[in-house]
Amino acid sequence: MSAPVRSAGSTSATRAAKFAIKTSRRTELRNITAEVAEFVARSGAVSGVCHIYVPHTTAGITINEGADPDVAHDIELTFDRLAPRDAAGYRHAEGNSDSHVKTAIVGSSQTVFIERGRLVLGTWQAIFLCECDGPRTREVLVRIVPDAAA
Ligand code: ZN
Numbered sequence: 001m002s003a004p005v006r007s008a009g010s011t012s013a014t015r016a017a018k019f020a021i022k023t024s025r026r027t028e029l030r031n032i033t034a035e036v037a038e039f040v041a042r043s044g045a046v047s048g049v050c051h052i053y054v055p056h057t058t059a060g061i062t063i064n065e066g067a068d069p070d071v072a073h074d075i076e077l078t079f080d081r082l083a084p085r086d087a088a089g090y091r092h093a094e095g096n097s098d099s100h101v102k103t104a105i106v107g108s109s110q111t112v113f114i115e116r117g118r119l120v121l122g123t124w125q126a127i128f129l130c131e132c133d134g135p136r137t138r139e140v141l142v143r144i145v146p147d148a149a150a
Helices: 011-015 033-043 069-082 097-106
Strands: 016-022 028-031 048-053 059-065 109-115 125-131 137-146
Touching: 011 033, 011 137, 016 033, 028 069, 033 048, 033 125, 033 137, 059 069, 059 097, 059 109, 069 097, 097 125, 125 137
Parallel strands: none
Antiparallel strands: 016 137, 028 125, 048 109, 048 137, 059 125
């Protein structure tokens, strides 16, 4: 797939970005808040929305607690309990039905508001790439839609 990213120098170059995240485990919540926040800062957007999307069927995006890493661990543990890798009855021949199920629960995107040039996240919130069939290299697409100038 071709990325909806313009070359540097174009006006919208700073409004869309794509970055690769290399995961290291089969089920893994990876905190990508710093990468997204850096892009928002570089974009110069003062207010608007920031969409974070992954073009994958076995990886998703969620927002949850980033302060205590045990929360991400416990979510990973629960995903694996909810959708065991070898549950009876799966038909999908690839053998990764559990990965698709976990991703369906999580979803492919999140939207975060931008105010005063920064992501509007609660004190404990972080943006996570949810790897459900790793380790792999995943693409994360970020697009900023600034508010129209008043
Ligand atoms: Zn599959």
